[in-house]
Amino acid sequence: MEVLDMEPVNILGLKLPTDPRWVNIAEKSIEDILIDHAYCEQKAASTCMSLIIRFFDKEELVEQVSPIVAEEWAHFRRVLREMKKRGFKLKTPRKDEYVQSLLDFRKTGVSRDDRLLDALLICALIEARSCERFRLLSLYITDDELKKFYHEFMVSEAGHYTLFIKLSETYFEKQKVRDRWQEFLEHEAEFLRTFKFRSDRFH
Ligand SMILES: [Fe+2]
Numbered sequence: 001m002e003v004l005d006m007e008p009v010n011i012l013g014l015k016l017p018t019d020p021r022w023v024n025i026a027e028k029s030i031e032d033i034l035i036d037h038a039y040c041e042q043k044a045a046s047t048c049m050s051l052i053i054r055f056f057d058k059e060e061l062v063e064q065v066s067p068i069v070a071e072e073w074a075h076f077r078r079v080l081r082e083m084k085k086r087g088f089k090l091k092t093p094r095k096d097e098y099v100q101s102l103l104d105f106r107k108t109g110v111s112r113d114d115r116l117l118d119a120l121l122i123c124a125l126i127e128a129r130s131c132e133r134f135r136l137l138s139l140y141i142t143d144d145e146l147k148k149f150y151h152e153f154m155v156s157e158a159g160h161y162t163l164f165i166k167l168s169e170t171y172f173e174k175q176k177v178r179d180r181w182q183e184f185l186e187h188e189a190e191f192l193r194t195f196k197f198r199s200d201r202f203h
């Protein structure tokens with residue numbers, strides 16, 4: 001995927017690149033990272049399902065997002081397999097402050113359409129940040145098996161990021177998408193800048 005040979009912080013529009021040293025501490029907490037990753041995939045599948053149910057009348061959305069449910073669920077199972085190889089088991093899911101912060105940034109008291117735009121852009125943003133971090137892991141983690149593992153996820157989540165942006169542009173004017181996307185990017189960078197750096201989680 002040509003786009004990924006370039007610096008994804010620019011490509012994906014993210015305003016704050018992750019410090020590559022995050023990989024070193026993440027690797028030391030690989031059990032927690034894999035468990036957190038598994039839940040991220042589960043949440044991605046659940047969110048796609050709920051998008052379909054909430055916006056059942058948006059045919060293109062239903063058509064495009066349905067296969068993603070299956071993909072994210074396959075990702076969940078793939079992470080579980082990787083955990084099993086290492087003797088790791090799921091634990092109680094943690095509170096997800098990162099996602100909560102994006103949800104809190106949603107506009108309230110707006111039309112159903114505007115809620116759709118926020119929902120799609122939140123999905124795009126989580127995919128973009130995950131993709132950025134998978135890339136770092138695929139480049140710098142020392143375990144060769146995990147390098148390959150994270151490379152596969154990076155490619156897949158980059159595709160999902162593109163899909164959610166394209167879907168936004170299917171339903172909204174490009175300029176409107178761009179403006180709201182910028183607001184989300186700034187909010188996300190501010191959150192990561194101020195939130196306590198944690199090594200046991202993806203975001
Ligand atoms: Fe995924």
Ligand SMILES: [Fe+2]
Binds near residue numbers: 072127156157160
């Ligand atoms: Fe995804």
